[in-house]
Amino acid sequence: MTVNDILFTPVKVGDMQLKHRIALAPLTRSRSPKEVANSINAEYYAQRATDGGLLISEGTTCAATAIGYPDVPAILTAEQAAGWKLSTDAVHAKGGYIYAQLWHVGRASKPEFQPGGKKPVSASDIALEGKEAPRALSVEEIEEIVGEYKLSAQRSREAGFDGVEIHGAHGYLIDQFLQASSNVRTDAYGAGSIENRARFLFKVLDAVLSELPASKVAIRLSPYLDIQGAHSPDAKELFTYVLTRLATYNLSYVHLTEPTWGAWQTGPLHSESRLNDFKGLLKEPTKLILTGGYTHESATIAIKEGRADVIGIGRAFITNPDYVDRIRNGLELTPYGDPKGFYGGGRENYTSYKTYAEIQKEKKKTEIKEQPGAGAVPATHL
Ligand SMILES: Cc1cc2nc3c(=O)[nH]c(=O)nc-3n(C[C@H](O)[C@H](O)[C@H](O)COP(=O)(O)O)c2cc1C
Numbered sequence: 132m133t134v135n136d137i138l139f140t141p142v143k144v145g146d147m148q149l150k151h152r153i154a155l156a157p158l159t160r161s162r163s164p165k166e167v168a169n170s171i172n173a174e175y176y177a178q179r180a181t182d183g184g185l186l187i188s189e190g191t192t193c194a195a196t197a198i199g200y201p202d203v204p205a206i207l208t209a210e211q212a213a214g215w216k217l218s219t220d221a222v223h224a225k226g227g228y229i230y231a232q233l234w235h236v237g238r239a240s241k242p243e244f245q246p247g248g249k250k251p252v253s254a255s256d257i258a259l260e261g262k263e264a265p266r267a268l269s270v271e272e273i274e275e276i277v278g279e280y281k282l283s284a285q286r287s288r289e290a291g292f293d294g295v296e297i298h299g300a301h302g303y304l305i306d307q308f309l310q311a312s313s314n315v316r317t318d319a320y321g322a323g324s325i326e327n328r329a330r331f332l333f334k335v336l337d338a339v340l341s342e343l344p345a346s347k348v349a350i351r352l353s354p355y356l357d358i359q360g361a362h363s364p365d366a367k368e369l370f371t372y373v374l375t376r377l378a379t380y381n382l383s384y385v386h387l388t389e390p391t392w393g394a395w396q397t398g399p400l401h402s403e404s405r406l407n408d409f410k411g412l413l414k415e416p417t418k419l420i421l422t423g424g425y426t427h428e429s430a431t432i433a434i435k436e437g438r439a440d441v442i443g444i445g446r447a448f449i450t451n452p453d454y455v456d457r458i459r460n461g462l463e464l465t466p467y468g469d470p471k472g473f474y475g476g477g478r479e480n481y482t483s484y485k486t487y488a489e490i491q492k493e494k495k496k497t498e499i500k501e502q503p504g505a506g507a508v509p510a511t512h513l
Contacts, residue, residue, distance in 0.1 A: 150183025
């Protein structure tokens with residue numbers, strides 16, 4: 132086996148028998164008007180689906196107060212679940228798997244997205260730079276939101292998802308509870324202790340697990356990724372505690388985003404990543420997905436060195452619908468440098484990206500057209 136083949140070895144993740152180690156990372160694309168996933172979204176996911184490959188959906192709104200950006204699909208009602216079913220069916224038809232990412236943005240929202248135009252909610256009333264100060268959730272409201280996570284897990288099952296990934300990363304609501312910079316509560320959900328700051332996360336997890344088996348539940352976290360004002364002086368102890376506890380749940384996978392690599396910043400080599408602090412905390416059957424700035428080469432090395440079981444790919448999967456095939460066959464990638472169309476719009480810069488084979492076909496056509504005499508009407512037809 133060559134080193135490159137390692138990305139194309141099978142691995143069991145939860146109930147899924149994956150045939151390769153490349154997953155589509157969750158990517159918000161803001162193309163679901165009225166908060167309902169639609170047939171264009173299904174086309175987008177189907178384009179990226181592969182036999183035995185895992186796709187993670189874009190963050191999907193999992194509570195009335197959860198939304199923070201336009202045209203994000205939700206997963207709270209039967210209609211919204213039916214909208215998502217178009218995508219899950221399309222992915223399954225290609226032999227692929229798809230998890231729903233359950234997302235509550237907390238203080239990253241704006242009153243315009245909130246029921247009754249109220250202030251966004253968070254662990255505490257500390258504002259995110261450039262945004263209105265949120266209001267701190269009461270214990271009763273926390274319980275309501277936990278109930279909405281449970282409902283979303285139920286809807287995800289109805290929608291045909293293979294599992295759910297709880298979005299606990301990137302300075303959104305769960306991270307706002309976890310991190311000292313955004314949680315100054317004095318009750319059982321804060322008061323400085325790591326155990327208290329993690330209470331919301333584990334309540335959410337327990338609620339989701341009351342709907343789905345652990346083999347269909349995953350969580351995404353971003354230790355050390357200082358983003359959207361979420362950071363803690365005790366980050367190493369915090370995430371050591373969280374991951375050690377998560378290891379007892381037999382979850383499908385834990386998904387960590389690299390601390391500085393990724394969509395926003397660049398950083399040290401993956402082999403020197405600070406995520407290595409947590410190496411060995413998780414155990415079978417829970418698998419580890421790492422995402423952020425990975426290439427064919429660095430993904431191969433991470434799997435080979437046992438730093439990850441599966442690698443998530445974000446931006447490169449936007450511009451390369453056939454990313455997996457291009458990696459498998461060593462084909463050139465379409466660059467993703469231009470973020471135009473990342474968020475919002477229609478088919479353009481969404482389902483419009485071509486596969487390698489389509490690009491070659493077009494090139495051939497252009498070459499034929501450009502040949503001298505090409506396009507001239509044959510004399511016999513005059
Ligand atoms: C357009 C865009 C949308 C994203 N949306 C989400 C999201 O909904 N949920 C999430 O957890 N991360 C989201 N991310 C982060 C990606 O999942 C990924 O961690 C990041 O792009 C780094 O991976 P990459 O270097 O392979 O692109 C988004 C990133 C981009 C570029």
